[in-house]
Amino acid sequence: MTSYWPFWATAPALAALTVGYWILLRRPLGVSGVLARFSRVREELEVDRGFEAMEADPAALEAAMAAMTAEAFGMAPEEEPSSMEGPALPTAPSSMFEAATAPGSAPVDSPVFEEPRGRACASTPALGEHAVFLVALVAGGLLAALLRGTFGVTAGMGQGFARLVANGPAGLAALAGGGVLVGFGTALCGGCTAGHGLTGCGRLMPGSLLSTIVFFGAAVGVSFLLAGLA
Amino acid sequence: MSMHRRSTVVLAALGVALGFVISMSGLSDWGELHAMFTFASPRLLLAFGGAVVLATAGFFLLARRDQIPAKHIVAGTVPGALLFGAGWAVAGACPGAALVQLGEGKLGAIATIAGILGGAWLHDRLRKRFGWARHSCID
Amino acid sequence: MTCSHITSCPLFPLFTLKASLSVWQVHYCNGQFETCERLKLAKAGARVPPNLLPNGKSLDPALLKR
Numbered sequence: 001m002t003s004y005w006p007f008w009a010t011a012p013a014l015a016a017l018t019v020g021y022w023i024l025l026r027r028p029l030g031v032s033g034v035l036a037r038f039s040r041v042r043e044e045l046e047v048d049r050g051f052e053a054m055e056a057d058p059a060a061l062e063a064a065m066a067a068m069t070a071e072a073f074g075m076a077p078e079e080e081p082s083s084m085e086g087p088a089l090p091t092a093p094s095s096m097f098e099a100a101t102a103p104g105s106a107p108v109d110s111p112v113f114e115e116p117r118g119r120a121c122a123s124t125p126a127l128g129e130h131a132v133f134l135v136a137l138v139a140g141g142l143l144a145a146l147l148r149g150t151f152g153v154t155a156g157m158g159q160g161f162a163r164l165v166a167n168g169p170a171g172l173a174a175l176a177g178g179g180v181l182v183g184f185g186t187a188l189c190g191g192c193t194a195g196h197g198l199t200g201c202g203r204l205m206p207g208s209l210l211s212t213i214v215f216f217g218a219a220v221g222v223s224f225l226l227a228g229l230a
Numbered sequence: 231m232s233m234h235r236r237s238t239v240v241l242a243a244l245g246v247a248l249g250f251v252i253s254m255s256g257l258s259d260w261g262e263l264h265a266m267f268t269f270a271s272p273r274l275l276l277a278f279g280g281a282v283v284l285a286t287a288g289f290f291l292l293a294r295r296d297q298i299p300a301k302h303i304v305a306g307t308v309p310g311a312l313l314f315g316a317g318w319a320v321a322g323a324c325p326g327a328a329l330v331q332l333g334e335g336k337l338g339a340i341a342t343i344a345g346i347l348g349g350a351w352l353h354d355r356l357r358k359r360f361g362w363a364r365h366s367c368i369d
Numbered sequence: 370m371t372c373s374h375i376t377s378c379p380l381f382p383l384f385t386l387k388a389s390l391s392v393w394q395v396h397y398c399n400g401q402f403e404t405c406e407r408l409k410l411a412k413a414g415a416r417v418p419p420n421l422l423p424n425g426k427s428l429d430p431a432l433l434k435r
Contacts, residue, residue, distance in 0.1 A: 004256030007273050011280025013251045017244060018281070019288035024240050028298050029248075031326040033369070035343075036350035043416060047368075050419035051379070054428065064428050065383065065390060072424050073392050118295030120382040122237075124368055129238050133245040134329055140249020141258065141333025148254070153335045157322055160261035165320060172341045178321025179328070179345020180352070181313045186325060187353035188310025190301060190365040193257075193324040194248075196311075197278065200301045202285030207301035211311040216267075218315025223267035226319065299377035357414040366377035367407045367417040 018198040026122035030195030031137070032186035034130045039183070041127070048126045055123070164226045189215070249330045258330040260322030267319055299366060306362065321345070372402035374411065379419060397423040 005013075021029035037044045054061055125133075145151035156162055156171060166174045186192045189211045191200060196215075200208020255277055256262035266274035289298075318324055321342045323331055328346060331339035356362065375381055375398050384394040397405045405423040410416070420428040 004259070004262065004273070005251075005254045005277075007276035007280055010251065010255035010257075010274075010277035012284055013255075014277070014281035015284030015288055017248050017251065018285045019292060021244055022289070022293060022296070022298060024244070025237055029244075031324070031329075032346075032350075035325045035329075035346060036354075039347040039351040040354055047416070047419060054420055061428070062387075068422055068426060068428060069390060069392065072422070072426070073396070117385075118293060118297060120297045120385070121299050121377060123379050125237070125241065129241055132238055133241050136242045136245025137249035137252075137326055137329040138333040140246040140251075141253045141330035142249075142335075143246065143333075144250045144253030144330075145334040151335050153337060155337050157260040157331075157336060157338050160264050161322060164264070172338055175321050175338050175341040176345040176348075178317040178319075178323075179342040179347075180349040181317025181345075182321060182323070182325065182328075182342075183317075183346035183349025183351075184353045185310045185312070185314030185317055185349070186346075187350045187357075188306035189308075189314060190304070190306070190310070192314065192326065193278075193318075194326055196301065198281060198285055199298070201282045202289050203298050204286065205301040207303045207307055210303055211301075211307055211314075214308055214311035215315035215318065218312045219263075219319040220267045220269075220315075222316045222319035223264055226264075227268055297376040300373065300375075302373055361412075361414045364411040364414060364417075366374050367411040368377060368379055368419070369411070 014198060015202075018194070018202055022199070026119055027125070028121070028195065028199045030191055030199060031134075032183075032192035032195055033190075034133060036183070036187055037127060037130060038134075044127050047124070051123055052126070164230045185215070248326065249333060252327055252330045253334060258323065258327040258334060258336075263318070263322050301365070304363060304365065317345075317349075370402075372398045372405065372408060374408060378407065380407070380422070393423060 018029050021027065142151065156167075157165075157175065162171065165171060182192075186195075189196070189207075191197075191208060191211060193215075196208040196211040201212050252258050256274060257277075262271070262274060265271040266278075269275075289296075314324075321328070323339065323342050325346055328339045328342040332343065357364070372378075378398075381394070381398060384390045384398070402408055406425040407417050407421055407423055410421070418427065422428060
C-alpha cells in the first residue's frame with residue numbers, strides 16, 4: 001500500500017494553494033471550468049480574441065468607454081485629471097488584469113463607493129494559459145509519483161476499482177461514464193471539489209456549501225452502493 | 231493570444247503544486263477515495279475538512295473585502311452536484327484528480343478526461359438549446 | 370439589490386475605475402440590472418461577448434485597434 005500524506009499535511013497545503021491562488025492571480029481556484037473550456041475550443045478562442053481586443057490598447061479602451069458613456073447617458077464625459085486625489089489609482093490600466101488588481105481601486109470622491117473595497121477578479125486567462133495550468137497539474141502528479149516511486153503506466157485504477165466497479169474494457173467504459181457524470185455535473189452546479197469545496201466553502205458561498213454537501217452525499221451513496229453490489 | 235508572462239509562470243507553478251499535493255495526499259487514488267466515502271478511513275475527510283477551515287481563515291485574514299466571484303444557489307446546483315458526486319465515486323476522480331492520475335501513469339484517466347469533456351460539451355449544448363441560465367456572464 | 374453577477378462580470382472593474390464610468394454601475398449593476406443585456410444573455414444560456422455593454426451596444430473594436 002502506498003503511504004500518503006497525513007491529514008495535517010494535506011489540509012494546510014490545500015488551504016495555502018486555495019488562498020494563494022487568489023492572492024497571486026486574482027482568480028478563484030477551480031479546475032472544472034478550465035477543463036470545460038477545452039470542450040468548445042473554437043468558441044473559447046473567439047472569447048479570448050474579444051478580451052484581447054479590449055485589453056490591447058488601454059488608451060483606446062478608455063476613449064471608447066467615454067464615447068459610449070456619453071452616447072448612452074447623454075452627458076459629456078468629465079475631463080479626468082491625470083492624477084486623482086486620494087489613494088493612488090492607475091490612470092490607464094495596461095490591462096484589465098492589472099486594473100482589477102490595483103489596490104483600493106474605487107474612486108474616493110464618488111458617492112457610490114462609501115467604503116474601501118478589496119481587489120476584484122482578474123480577467124479570464126487566455127486558453128493557452130489555461131492549457132499550461134492543466135498540463136502543470138499532470139506534471140505535478142508525475143513529480144509526486146516519481147518521488148514516491150509509484151510511477152507506472154497502467155490501464156487500471158487499482159484493486160478496489162477492479163473489484164467493485166469493473167475490469168479491463170468495461171473498466172474503461174465505467175471511467176468514461178463516470179467522467180461524463182463529472183463533466184456534466186460540474187458544469188451544471190458550477191464547480192468541482194476545488195472550485196466549490198475549497199474556494200467556495202472557504203468564502204462561505206451558499207451555492208458552494210450546498211453543492212459540496214450534495215456532491216459528497218452523492219459520492220457516499222454511490223460508494224456504499226458499489227460496495228454493496230460487489 | 232494575450233499572455234501575461236509573470237502570471238503564466240505563477241499559474242504553472244501553482245498547477246504543479248496543486249497536482250503534487252493531490253497526488254501525495256491520495257486524492258487521486260480510487261481506493262483512498264472509496265475509503266473516504268464509505269467512512270472506512272477518516273484521513274481524507276479530515277484533510278478536506280481541515281483544508282476548508284484553514285482556507286476560510288486564510289481568506290478572512292488576507293482577503294476579507296476582496297470580491298471573489300460569488301457562487302449562488304441556482305436551479306442546477308443540486309442536480310449538478312448529485313451527478314458530479316456519483317461520477318466522482320465511480321471514476322475516482324474530480325477534474326483535477328483525473329489530470330493528476332494521467333501524470334501518475336494511470337492511462338485509464340484518458341477515458342475519464344474524455345468523459346469529462348464530453349459531459350461538459352453536452353451540458354453546453356443543452357444549456358444553449360433549452361436556455362439554462364449561466365453561472366456568470368463569462369462562465 | 371445588486372446584480373448577482375457583479376463579482377464575476379469583467380466589465381464591473383472597468384466601471385469602478387473612474388468616477389465618470391460609475392454611472393453604468395449606478396444605472397445597471399446597482400440599479401436596474403434586469404435590463405442589462407449581458408445578464409439577459411447569460412440567463413438565456415447564451416454566450417456573452419466580452420465587449421457587450423449593458424445597454425446592448427458593443428464597445429467598437431475598430432476604435433480599440435491601433
